Amino acid sequence: MEQTFMKEKGILHLVLAMSLPMVLSMMVNALYNIIDSYFVAKISEDAMTALSLVFPLQNLINAATIGFGIGINAAIAYFLGAGEEEKAHRAATQGTFFNALHGLILMILCILLIPLFLGLFTENSAIVDLGVRYSRIVFAFAMIISLDLSLEKVFQAVGKMTVSMVSMLCGCIANIILDPILIFGWGPFPALGIEGAAIATGLGQVLTLVIYLCYYFFRPIPVKIRLQYLKPDPETLRRLYSVGVSASMTLSLPSLMISCLNVILSGFSQAYVLVLGVYYKLQTFLYLTANGIVQGIRPLIGYNYGAKLYDRVKSIYRTSLYLIIGIMALGTVLCLLMPEPLMGLFTNHPDTVSAGAAALRIISLGFIVSSVSVTTSGALEGLGMGTPSLLISMCRYLLVMLPAAFLLSRVLGARGVWYGFPAAEAVTALISGVLFWRATRFS
Numbered sequence: 001m002e003q004t005f006m007k008e009k010g011i012l013h014l015v016l017a018m019s020l021p022m023v024l025s026m027m028v029n030a031l032y033n034i035i036d037s038y039f040v041a042k043i044s045e046d047a048m049t050a051l052s053l054v055f056p057l058q059n060l061i062n063a064a065t066i067g068f069g070i071g072i073n074a075a076i077a078y079f080l081g082a083g084e085e086e087k088a089h090r091a092a093t094q095g096t097f098f099n100a101l102h103g104l105i106l107m108i109l110c111i112l113l114i115p116l117f118l119g120l121f122t123e124n125s126a127i128v129d130l131g132v133r134y135s136r137i138v139f140a141f142a143m144i145i146s147l148d149l150s151l152e153k154v155f156q157a158v159g160k161m162t163v164s165m166v167s168m169l170c171g172c173i174a175n176i177i178l179d180p181i182l183i184f185g186w187g188p189f190p191a192l193g194i195e196g197a198a199i200a201t202g203l204g205q206v207l208t209l210v211i212y213l214c215y216y217f218f219r220p221i222p223v224k225i226r227l228q229y230l231k232p233d234p235e236t237l238r239r240l241y242s243v244g245v246s247a248s249m250t251l252s253l254p255s256l257m258i259s260c261l262n263v264i265l266s267g268f269s270q271a272y273v274l275v276l277g278v279y280y281k282l283q284t285f286l287y288l289t290a291n292g293i294v295q296g297i298r299p300l301i302g303y304n305y306g307a308k309l310y311d312r313v314k315s316i317y318r319t320s321l322y323l324i325i326g327i328m329a330l331g332t333v334l335c336l337l338m339p340e341p342l343m344g345l346f347t348n349h350p351d352t353v354s355a356g357a358a359a360l361r362i363i364s365l366g367f368i369v370s371s372v373s374v375t376t377s378g379a380l381e382g383l384g385m386g387t388p389s390l391l392i393s394m395c396r397y398l399l400v401m402l403p404a405a406f407l408l409s410r411v412l413g414a415r416g417v418w419y420g421f422p423a424a425e426a427v428t429a430l431i432s433g434v435l436f437w438r439a440t441r442f443s
Contacts, residue, residue, distance in 0.1 A: 067245070089225075103145060122270070
């Protein structure tokens with residue numbers, strides 16, 4: 001099974017063919033996030049607040065396992081492009097094993113630390129109790145998540161984007177169906193409340209893993225996961241961790257940022273914590289869709305870079321940038337025209353809806369310019385350049401964002417936090433342009 005189509009097909013056709021399955025998957029995944037939160041919000045506003053507070057730790061597990069999966073993806077694509085198939089097998093095998101180990105460690109740590117973590121942000125015992133009950137079930141599936149994401153990146157690296165699409169769609173759709181059944185006790189099922197939401201999430205992830213394994217065993221792919229390739233070797237580990245660690249840190253930065261912003265916002269009102277949580281649920285529909293484009297181009301960029309086709313690397317970058325700008329423009333229009341209905345999905349309190357609508361209008365001003373950072377970060381990961389990709393995310397979430405949010409909140413109150421988002425995106429876009437120009441001076 002040759003992968004030469006990655007260096008032979010027309011750029012736009014190739015980017016769309018690789019990206020659209022993942023865009024569809026990401027859109028359904030984002031829809032699941034919104035629907036899951038919608039049903040949890042029907043339990044109570046305390047339940048939705050608990051979900052918002054748990055989100056950073058949940059995102060940390062996803063970040064660590066997705067990030068290392070990106071390292072697996074980049075290593076496999078590079079080795080295949082360079083014609084080194086045995087090294088690609090080693091990257092897939094060792095990457096999957098170590099990512100499963102990461103998931104196990106994170107599962108133990110997060111289950112132990114969640115009560116202490118929640119206590120940092122609220123003294124409301126009901127919210128803490130709901131958060132602990134939800135998160136301990138969700139975190140128990142961390143190792144399943146790590147295997148899901150490892151296999152996702154292996155299949156993507158060899159161009160099997162449809163397999164990833166089908167596996168993710170089935171898991172998300174199962175989750176969406178199970179949510180109301182297990183939360184509210186439809187039919188013969190008991191009403192489990194917030195625990196039902198957690199169980200539905202875990203079962204969806206198990207289904208995704210089963211589908212990946214069925215594809216792997218019954219429809220062989222060019223890359224093999226075998227015990228004979230498990231013995232660690234320096235070159236493979238260097239490639240896996242050089243991109244994987246940076247990508248994991250990049251993806252975990254939003255968790256740190258949200259936790260810090262929660263501290264700032266809780267000083268004004270607990271309602272603003274809920275608003276931030278709702279925003280991050282809503283923005284997944286936008287940024288996960290854009291991430292579908294990024295997932296499609298990572299193996300393309302890695303393969304063509306390994307094959308030394310540098311002009312194609314730059315063309316892939318430009319094409320994906322234009323597509324992501326289109327996605328962000330649509331998101332901007334929606335947030336400017338209908339913020340109240342969007343917020344109203346998660347709360348009935350008029351003051352919270354009003355505050356959330358104002359936040360969406362302000363934050364959305366940075367969507368289009370963020371296209372540069374999102375595209376550049378993904379392209380650099382495809383090139384195996386994890387450090388500059390990490391720097392971009394550091395600027396978006398910490399180095400620029402947090403100081404801007406803190407300083408503006410001293411002047412404008414809670415609204416100042418929302419203005420920190422477009423300010424950080426504008427500064428980071430300039431930095432991203434410079435980093436990509438320096439990284440692609442190879443021709």
